[in-house]
Amino acid sequence: MDTEYPVIAPSILAADFSRLGEQIRECLDTGIKWIHCDIMDGHFVPNISYGPGVVSTVREIAPEAFLDVHLMIENPDQYIEDFADAGADLISVHYEACPHLHRTLQNIRANGCMTGVVVNPATSVDLLLPVLPEVDLVLVMSVNPGFGGQKFIESSYQKIDTLYRYREQHGFGYLIEVDGGVGLENSSQLTQTGADILVAGSSIFKSESMAVQIRKIRESARDGHAARA
Numbered sequence: 001m002d003t004e005y006p007v008i009a010p011s012i013l014a015a016d017f018s019r020l021g022e023q024i025r026e027c028l029d030t031g032i033k034w035i036h037c038d039i040m041d042g043h044f045v046p047n048i049s050y051g052p053g054v055v056s057t058v059r060e061i062a063p064e065a066f067l068d069v070h071l072m073i074e075n076p077d078q079y080i081e082d083f084a085d086a087g088a089d090l091i092s093v094h095y096e097a098c099p100h101l102h103r104t105l106q107n108i109r110a111n112g113c114m115t116g117v118v119v120n121p122a123t124s125v126d127l128l129l130p131v132l133p134e135v136d137l138v139l140v141m142s143v144n145p146g147f148g149g150q151k152f153i154e155s156s157y158q159k160i161d162t163l164y165r166y167r168e169q170h171g172f173g174y175l176i177e178v179d180g181g182v183g184l185e186n187s188s189q190l191t192q193t194g195a196d197i198l199v200a201g202s203s204i205f206k207s208e209s210m211a212v213q214i215r216k217i218r219e220s221a222r223d224g225h226a227a228r229a
């Protein structure tokens with residue numbers, strides 16, 4: 001994957017679904033490369049969003065985009081093939097939803113997708129140590145998953161910092177992503193701490209001008225990234 005970091009990944013959960021195609025195209029025209037798809041089942045999280053059908057529509061709207069699919073569902077193994085067929089490039093599963101995490105990651109890879117593992121705010125990133133050498137991405141939830149528009153949880157910085165240090169110390173190759181309550185006010189500090197990918201829902205889709213907001217967040221994320229390097 002030939003990608004320039006930091007990446008801004010708009011979460012379409014906050015989009016106006018009656019204008020989904022138009023809004024996704026607007027993001028892509030502003031230089032967006034990743035689209036974040038939030039899958040919620042009403043069991044693992046107390047909300048229901050959408051399934052593989054919408055992901056495959058996003059794939060049709062944006063054939064060139066990198067589709068980052070975040071599964072907030074119980075028993076993800078049952079649906080991995082469906083999301084891979086729908087066009088996912090990367091599938092992330094929650095540590096808390098996977099009693100056989102290693103096998104689930106193998107399943108994602110066997111379906112031709114990059115692998116991601118996610119931790120909820122109350123889960124320590126140290127629990128991921130056994131899978132860190134082989135995972136492509138670690139996603140730090142900076143809100144309790146289930147809803148857009150929540151307040152960023154400050155203790156997330158510590159987790160990003162720990163993941164960044166582990167990666168440096170051990171030469172691991174995973175990307176670090178953060179999701180929930182991300183916007184202009186914290187994007188620079190997040191990339192400075194070590195985040196490579198910022199997921200942003202409300203801060204982009206509920207703004208007055210998506211294009212202007214994306215550019216501002218990207219600029220601030222780049223400043224933080226440069227300060228870290």
Ligand code: DX5
Nearest residue numbers: 145146148149180181201202
């Ligand atoms: C939360 C989802 C997020 C959410 C982010 O459960 O995983 O991706 O859409 O939304 P904002 O950016 O509004 O917090």
Ligand code: ZN
Nearest residue numbers: 038070179199
């Ligand atoms: Zn998400």
